[in-house]
Amino acid sequence: MENAFSAALSRRNLLRQAGVAGLATFTSSSWAQSVVNLPLPGGVDERQITTSFPQKGTMILQRTRAPLLETPFEVFDKGVFTPNDEFFVRWHWSVIPTSIDVDTFRLNVHGHVERPLSLTLRDIQALPQIEYAAVNQCSGNSRGFFQPRVPGGEWGNGAMGNALWTGVSLKAVLDRAGVKSGAVQVRLNGLDEALGKDGPDFIKSLSVDHARDGEVMIAYAMNGEQLPLLNGFPLRLVVPGWYATYWMKMLNDIEVLDSPDTNFWMKTAYTIPDTPHADIKPGQTGVPLVPINKLNPRSFITNIKAGAKLEAGEPAVVRGIAFGGDTGVKRVDFSHDGGKTWEAAHLGKDEGKYSFRRWQTRFTPEKGDHTLMVRCTNDRDDVQPDQPNWNPSGFMRNVIEATLVLAA
Amino acid sequence: MTRKILPLALVVATALALPPAQAKARFVLKSEEVKLPQSDRALPEGPGRDVVQNNCFTCHSAGMILTQPPLLKATWEAEVAKMRNVYKARVDDKDVPAIVDYLTAVKGPK
Numbered sequence: 001m002e003n004a005f006s007a008a009l010s011r012r013n014l015l016r017q018a019g020v021a022g023l024a025t026f027t028s029s030s031w032a033q034s035v036v037n038l039p040l041p042g043g044v045d046e047r048q049i050t051t052s053f054p055q056k057g058t059m060i061l062q063r064t065r066a067p068l069l070e071t072p073f074e075v076f077d078k079g080v081f082t083p084n085d086e087f088f089v090r091w092h093w094s095v096i097p098t099s100i101d102v103d104t105f106r107l108n109v110h111g112h113v114e115r116p117l118s119l120t121l122r123d124i125q126a127l128p129q130i131e132y133a134a135v136n137q138c139s140g141n142s143r144g145f146f147q148p149r150v151p152g153g154e155w156g157n158g159a160m161g162n163a164l165w166t167g168v169s170l171k172a173v174l175d176r177a178g179v180k181s182g183a184v185q186v187r188l189n190g191l192d193e194a195l196g197k198d199g200p201d202f203i204k205s206l207s208v209d210h211a212r213d214g215e216v217m218i219a220y221a222m223n224g225e226q227l228p229l230l231n232g233f234p235l236r237l238v239v240p241g242w243y244a245t246y247w248m249k250m251l252n253d254i255e256v257l258d259s260p261d262t263n264f265w266m267k268t269a270y271t272i273p274d275t276p277h278a279d280i281k282p283g284q285t286g287v288p289l290v291p292i293n294k295l296n297p298r299s300f301i302t303n304i305k306a307g308a309k310l311e312a313g314e315p316a317v318v319r320g321i322a323f324g325g326d327t328g329v330k331r332v333d334f335s336h337d338g339g340k341t342w343e344a345a346h347l348g349k350d351e352g353k354y355s356f357r358r359w360q361t362r363f364t365p366e367k368g369d370h371t372l373m374v375r376c377t378n379d380r381d382d383v384q385p386d387q388p389n390w391n392p393s394g395f396m397r398n399v400i401e402a403t404l405v406l407a408a
Numbered sequence: 409m410t411r412k413i414l415p416l417a418l419v420v421a422t423a424l425a426l427p428p429a430q431a432k433a434r435f436v437l438k439s440e441e442v443k444l445p446q447s448d449r450a451l452p453e454g455p456g457r458d459v460v461q462n463n464c465f466t467c468h469s470a471g472m473i474l475t476q477p478p479l480l481k482a483t484w485e486a487e488v489a490k491m492r493n494v495y496k497a498r499v500d501d502k503d504v505p506a507i508v509d510y511l512t513a514v515k516g517p518k
Contacts, residue, residue, distance in 0.1 A: 042478060043477060043478070044474065044476070050445075052445040053444070053445060054444065061471065063468060063469055063471035064446070065446075093467075094467060094468065098441065099439070099441035102438060102439045121437055125435065125437075144477075149478070151483060151487055154477065194495075199495050200494070200495070200496075221435055226435075229440045234437055264494065
C-alpha cells in the first residue's frame with residue numbers, strides 16, 4: 001500500500017503539490033497579521049494566533065481562560081500524528097493546577113471496590129504497558145459551521161488530533177482494586193475544579209464493561225513524550241473511538257459506582273438527540289436524549305484550501321486525512337464534481353483502527369469552478385452524510401466536506 | 409557439558425522472571441510547572457459593559473463572548489440563565505437585564 005501511495009507522487013506532482021499548498025498557506029491566509037480566518041458562516045470568523053501558552057507552539061486562540069486552543073488546519077497535512085505542541089486544548093473550568101509534582105501525585109481508586117488504592121505514578125508505570133494510536137476529537141469540533149449557529153466554543157475543524165498513546169489499561173488498575181459485584185459505572189475525575197463550591201465539578205462516567213474492555217487506557221505519554229500540562233499531565237484517560245469529553249485530563253480519581261451516574265456532566269451536558277447522526281430540526285422538542293458516545297467517520301482535504309487556484313489541464317495531487325470513528329477506515333472516495341461522481345482514493349499506512357489515516361488521489365481539472373468532496377466509509381459501512389446534522393449543542397458534525405476551487 | 413548449560417539456564421530463568429515493563433527502560437516522568445497567560449482582550453464599549461465584565465469574567469475571559477456568532481435575545485437570556493443555574497455563577501438578579509441587553513447589542517442579529 002505504501003509503495004503504491006508513494007508511486008502516485010511523480011516529481012512533477014510533487015512540484016505541483018508544493019505550489020498548491022504554498023498558495024493556499026502563504027498567500028490566502030493572514031498568518032503575517034497573527035490572525036486566521038476559519039471561516040464560519042455568519043461570523044465572527046477571525047481568530048488570533050497565539051504562541052503564548054506553555055508547551056504549545058502556534059495555536060488558534062478561541063478563549064484564554066479557561067483555555068480553548070485550536071490546532072491550525074495546516075498541521076493535519078504534515079502527517080497522521082498531531083504534534084503535542086500543536087494538539088488542541090479544551091478546559092471547562094479555569095481552576096487548573098499549574099504545577100504537578102511527579103513524586104507526590106496520587107491516583108485514587110475507591111467506591112464499590114474490594115481494596116481502595118492510592119497509586120503513585122511509579123505504581124502505575126509498573127503495570128503492563130499498552131500503546132496505540134487514537135483520534136481525540138471534541139464533541140463540538142466544527143461547531144462554528146452549524147447553521148443556524150449555536151452558542152458554545154466556536155471551533156473550526158481543528159478541535160481534534162491523533163496521537164500514539166502509551167500507558168496502562170484502566171482494567172489493570174480496576175482489577176488491582178477489585179471491582180465488587182453490582183458495580184455499574186466507573187466515574188473519572190481530574191484535578192481541575194469548579195469555581196466556587198457550588199459549580200458542578202467536571203466528572204464523567206463509563207459503564208463498568210466499557211471501563212474493563214482492556215482498551216480504555218490511563219495514558220502517561222502521547223507521541224512518545226509525557227503529556228503537556230494543558231493536555232492532561234500526568235495522566236489522561238484515553239477512550240478510543242469515543243468523544244474527548246470522556247478523556248479525563250489530569251486524572252486523579254476513579255470511583256466505582258453501584259448506581260448510574262446522574263451528575264450534570266452525564267445527565268444534562270454532553271447529551272445528544274437519540275436520532276441518526278444526532279440530527280434534529282431547529283426548535284424540535286420532545287426528542288429523547290442520550291449521553292454522547294462514539295465518534296463517527298470523517299475525512300478532510302489537507303493540502304488544498306477553499307478558494308485555491310489550480311492549473312487547468314495539469315494533474316493535481318489531493319490528499320488528506322480520514323478516520324472511521326470507533327472502527328477503521330474502509331475506504332475514502334473523492335469527487336471533483338460536487339458529488340456527481342466518486343473515485344476511491346489510495347489509502348496510506350494503517351496505524352490502527354482508531355487512528356487518522358492518510359489518503360491521496362489525483363485529478364486533472366478543466367477550466368472553471370470545481371467542488372472537491374471527500375467521503376469516508378468505515379469498517380462497519382457507516383458513511384459520512386451528504387447533508388449536515390443539526391442539534392442545539394453543535395455536536396457530532398460529520399457532513400461530507402466540500403472545497404470550492406478554481407482552475408484556470 | 410553441565411558447566412556450559414548451567415549459566416545458559418540461569419540467563420533464561422532471569423529473563424523470564426523480568427516482566428516486560430521492567431525489561432524495557434521505564435518511561436521517566438518529570439514534574440511540570442507552567443504559567444498560563446492572561447487575556448489581553450477587552451469587550452467593545454457599550455451600555456452594560458462593566459456589569460458584564462464584573463460578572464462574567466470571574467469564570468472566563470472575553471474570548472468566550474467575542475467569538476460567539478450573532479444570537480437572538482432569547483438565546484442570550486438562556487445562556488445567562490444557564491451560567492447562573494447550572495454553573496452557579498453569582499450574578500445578582502438586578503444585573504441580568506443589563507447583561508442580556510449588552511450581549512444582544514454586541515452579539516445580536518445585525
